[in-house]
Amino acid sequence: MHRLDFRKCRLHLTPFGNYIHNQSYNGGRTKLHSNLLLGDLSKFGRVEEARQLFDKMPEKDEFTWNTMIVAYSVSGRLADAEKLFRRNPVKNTISWNALISGYCKHGSEDEAFGLFWEMQFDGRRSPNEYSFGSLIRMCASLGLLLRGEQIHGCTVKTGFDLDVGVVNGLLAMYAQCKRISEAEYLFVTTPLGQRNNVTWTSMLTGYSKNGFPYKAIECFRDMTRQGNNSNQFTFPSVLTACASVLARRVGAQVHGCIVKSGFKSNIFVQSALLAMYAKCRDLVTARGLLEGMDVDDVVSWNSMIVECVREGLEEEALSLFGKMHERDMEIDEFTIPSALNCFASSSRIGIEVASSVHCLIVKTGYGAYKPVNNALVDMYAKRGVMDSALKVFEGMVEKDVISWTALVTGNTHNGCYEEALKLFCDMRAGGVSPDQFVTASVLSASAELTLLEFGKQVHGNHIKSGFPPSLSVDNSLVTMYTKCGSLEDADVIFNSMEIRDLITWTALIVGYAKNGKAKESLQSYSLMVASGIRPDYITFIGLLFACSHAGLIEEAERYFDAMRTVYGITPGAEHYACMIDLFGRSGDFDKAEELLNQMEVEPDATVWKAILAASRKHGNIENGERAAKNLMELEPNNAVPYVLLSNMYSAAGRQEEAANVRRLMKSRNISKEPGCSWVEGKGKVDSFMSEDRRHPRMGEIYSKVDEMMLLIKEAGYSPDMSFALHDLDKEGKELGLAYHSEKLAVAFGLLAVPSGAPIRIIKNLRVCGDCHNAMKYISRVYLRHIILRDSNCFHHFRDGKCSCGDYW
Numbered sequence: 132m133h134r135l136d137f138r139k140c141r142l143h144l145t146p147f148g149n150y151i152h153n154q155s156y157n158g159g160r161t162k163l164h165s166n167l168l169l170g171d172l173s174k175f176g177r178v179e180e181a182r183q184l185f186d187k188m189p190e191k192d193e194f195t196w197n198t199m200i201v202a203y204s205v206s207g208r209l210a211d212a213e214k215l216f217r218r219n220p221v222k223n224t225i226s227w228n229a230l231i232s233g234y235c236k237h238g239s240e241d242e243a244f245g246l247f248w249e250m251q252f253d254g255r256r257s258p259n260e261y262s263f264g265s266l267i268r269m270c271a272s273l274g275l276l277l278r279g280e281q282i283h284g285c286t287v288k289t290g291f292d293l294d295v296g297v298v299n300g301l302l303a304m305y306a307q308c309k310r311i312s313e314a315e316y317l318f319v320t321t322p323l324g325q326r327n328n329v330t331w332t333s334m335l336t337g338y339s340k341n342g343f344p345y346k347a348i349e350c351f352r353d354m355t356r357q358g359n360n361s362n363q364f365t366f367p368s369v370l371t372a373c374a375s376v377l378a379r380r381v382g383a384q385v386h387g388c389i390v391k392s393g394f395k396s397n398i399f400v401q402s403a404l405l406a407m408y409a410k411c412r413d414l415v416t417a418r419g420l421l422e423g424m425d426v427d428d429v430v431s432w433n434s435m436i437v438e439c440v441r442e443g444l445e446e447e448a449l450s451l452f453g454k455m456h457e458r459d460m461e462i463d464e465f466t467i468p469s470a471l472n473c474f475a476s477s478s479r480i481g482i483e484v485a486s487s488v489h490c491l492i493v494k495t496g497y498g499a500y501k502p503v504n505n506a507l508v509d510m511y512a513k514r515g516v517m518d519s520a521l522k523v524f525e526g527m528v529e530k531d532v533i534s535w536t537a538l539v540t541g542n543t544h545n546g547c548y549e550e551a552l553k554l555f556c557d558m559r560a561g562g563v564s565p566d567q568f569v570t571a572s573v574l575s576a577s578a579e580l581t582l583l584e585f586g587k588q589v590h591g592n593h594i595k596s597g598f599p600p601s602l603s604v605d606n607s608l609v610t611m612y613t614k615c616g617s618l619e620d621a622d623v624i625f626n627s628m629e630i631r632d633l634i635t636w637t638a639l640i641v642g643y644a645k646n647g648k649a650k651e652s653l654q655s656y657s658l659m660v661a662s663g664i665r666p667d668y669i670t671f672i673g674l675l676f677a678c679s680h681a682g683l684i685e686e687a688e689r690y691f692d693a694m695r696t697v698y699g700i701t702p703g704a705e706h707y708a709c710m711i712d713l714f715g716r717s718g719d720f721d722k723a724e725e726l727l728n729q730m731e732v733e734p735d736a737t738v739w740k741a742i743l744a745a746s747r748k749h750g751n752i753e754n755g756e757r758a759a760k761n762l763m764e765l766e767p768n769n770a771v772p773y774v775l776l777s778n779m780y781s782a783a784g785r786q787e788e789a790a791n792v793r794r795l796m797k798s799r800n801i802s803k804e805p806g807c808s809w810v811e812g813k814g815k816v817d818s819f820m821s822e823d824r825r826h827p828r829m830g831e832i833y834s835k836v837d838e839m840m841l842l843i844k845e846a847g848y849s850p851d852m853s854f855a856l857h858d859l860d861k862e863g864k865e866l867g868l869a870y871h872s873e874k875l876a877v878a879f880g881l882l883a884v885p886s887g888a889p890i891r892i893i894k895n896l897r898v899c900g901d902c903h904n905a906m907k908y909i910s911r912v913y914l915r916h917i918i919l920r921d922s923n924c925f926h927h928f929r930d931g932k933c934s935c936g937d938y939w
């Protein structure tokens with residue numbers, strides 16, 4: 132027989148202690164004695180002993196059963212609790228609540244709700260404020276809004292919505308689920324006299340956590356004015372609100388209340404107070420508080436370090452860091468990373484200071500901590516020191532998704548897109564599941580490389596991973612799809628988004644513009660402004676690009692003007708280039724000249740390119756010469772000004788000057804960048820140069836080209852020899868044209884891309900005029916949608932027409 136040892140047990144401290152202590156443990160105990168003992172055993176978590184006693188009790192009443200169920204439920208032995216519950220012949224509301232509360236506390240939402248509905252169907256016992264309370268608390272902590280709302284409905288039906296405890300729970304639940312207006316409604320509809328300090332604190336915390344700091348401060352004032360006492364949760368919430376808006380003076384008033392309230396030595400209150408002063412840049416007071424603290428609180432030390440670095444006091448930050456080490460404080464995963472994060476985000480702090488922290492980390496042995504290494508990789512990557520980032524990364528024994536994200540994002544930021552994709556694939560091959568940050572980053576890299584299939588796979592995997600919606604991922608998706616010319620997909624994502632910001636709208640506006648959909652671009656702009664979002668520098672580049680490609684002079688002038696007068700944005704070279712391009716295309720060189728003289732910034736290459744293109748179109752040699760000369764100076768290795776100028780001369784019959792330009796180009800050792808086209812099909816990318824014969828299926832491809840040329844000639848196409856090489860006879864010229872890289876790529880596309888699917892081609896240079904014309908015929912003859920992205924914009928060829936309106 133197992134004996135209870137009362138000397139080891141803390142039972143004698145309970146009110147019943149002496150009474151129980153004086154009873155000998157034998158069968159002669161009354162039911163009351165046993166129940167009292169059972170209650171105490173349960174209270175102190177001695178579940179096994181409680182169960183032995185329970186099994187021995189000949190007579191069991193409601194209390195006996197419920198106490199045992201509570202004992203199991205509180206200690207997390209829910210299967211045992213449920214077994215006993217099912218056997219219990221005298222189930223009452225307490226029994227139901229005990230089990231429901233157990234499931235709730237352990238986050239077993241399905242079981243908890245199952246029981247709750249069962250209790251209602253059972254009908255013998257109704258839920259009360261405790262049943263509701265447990266379920267609401269679980270909904271709050273797990274963020275289960277839908278279920279929380281169901282429970283809210285039940286409380287209304289049963290009248291428990293008038294219980295202040297239930298209301299407090301619901302209020303906190305809505306605030307936790309970011310439904311601040313619902314929380315506010317509950318708060319406002321609760322009469323002043325019924326609100327207790329929990330009600331006030333829940334509302335205040337809701338405001339503070341959901342980004343309404345001023346309302347939180349207001350709420351604190353009202354609460355105090357109404358004579359409600361603050362507690363250890365009220366103060367940290369209102370202090371966080373003060374810190375977020377740098378309201379030091381209000382924070383100091385709260386400090387006064389804390390001193391009066393007696394919560395001065397509460398560690399959470401102290402830590403929040405210190406963080407408030409530190410964030411409000413009052414480092415002197417913060418330091419005073421830090422020194423006066425009874426215990427070494429790591430959170431407080433961390434806030435102090437972060438703020439010191441932010442204020443540019445790296446030495447002080449490092450000395451605090453050293454002191455933490457001296458005091459043997461447990462440096463947690465936030466301490467070093469928070470210092471390193473500051474180095475990462477502030478380019479003001481020299482990389483050599485960051486490197487000295489790195490040395491310190493190695494010396495003090497913190498180099499073994501994963502979060503520390505992750506922060507190091509992130510810091511070096513953000514500062515663009517990729518080799519150091521890679522070195523730390525490679526030295527890590529264990530890498531997690533954060534380590535990989537830091538490196539992938541670093542590569543994307545630094546324009547190493549292929550490396551970013553390669554790392555992402557390595558990460559997945561290593562069994563690490565991507566999170567939303569790395570997903571957003573790798574989508575940006577796919578967008579830059581126009582790898583639609585790859586981007587789609589990343590998108591698919593993201594959907595499968597079940598992450599909650601993320602603005603940054605959605606924004607990257609919209610950008611990726613528009614940059615890959617897949618506007619339908621971009622639209623689907625855009626329409627499904629619950630929240631859209633400036634980046635979302637701008638991605639769509641620029642995307643439409645680059646894909647030749649000027650009308651849609653301008654419409655999106657109107658919708659964006661109507662939804663209260665202000666455009667920025669990049670939004671206007673998109674808008675003006677759209678206008679210039681659609682020849683919308685009036686609209687462009689209006690936007691160009693509004694940019695400065697309404698939004699206070701000074702136009703940059705990109706905006707001028709669009710406007711000059713627009714006037715140049717329409718042949719209005721005076722207007723273009725006028726703008727050129729107006730520019731506050733030096734005209735850059737894009738501006739001169741626009742003038743050169745316009746001069747060529749209108750045969751304006753004088754302007755062309757000037758633009759070409761400037762462009763040759765700005766981009767000494769660019770062959771385009773030489774080629775265009777030479778073509779202009781020969782078009783005007785000035786063959787000698789044309790030859791001179793070509794000779795100059797040769798003497799300066801400048802060669803035309805070879806045209807190259809890529810076509811994506813079946814998850815593989817094939818590239819073609821002009822007259823390329825390296826492809827394994829070249830025989831098929833060349834006969835497809837011949838067939839293609841024959842069919843489109845029948846349909847009315849005639850080759851434009853001005854795009855051919857000069858030193859060939861007519862037949863040679865025609866053949867040369869036929870084997871331009873774009874044409875080889877589209878022939879391969881017709882062979883390899885399933886019919887019905889669009890053929891996607893990317894070209895490194897601008898598409899040549901002859902190929903552009905041929906593509907239009909091919910799209911009609913073969914009934915295919917051809918999407919060609921050249922170095923300037925997208926061309927959607929469909930039904931014999933191009934989305935650019937032959938204006939590129």
Ligand SMILES: [Zn+2]
Binds near residue numbers: 854899900901
């Ligand atoms: Zn061509």
Ligand SMILES: [Zn+2]
Binds near residue numbers: 903925937939
């Ligand atoms: Zn086009």
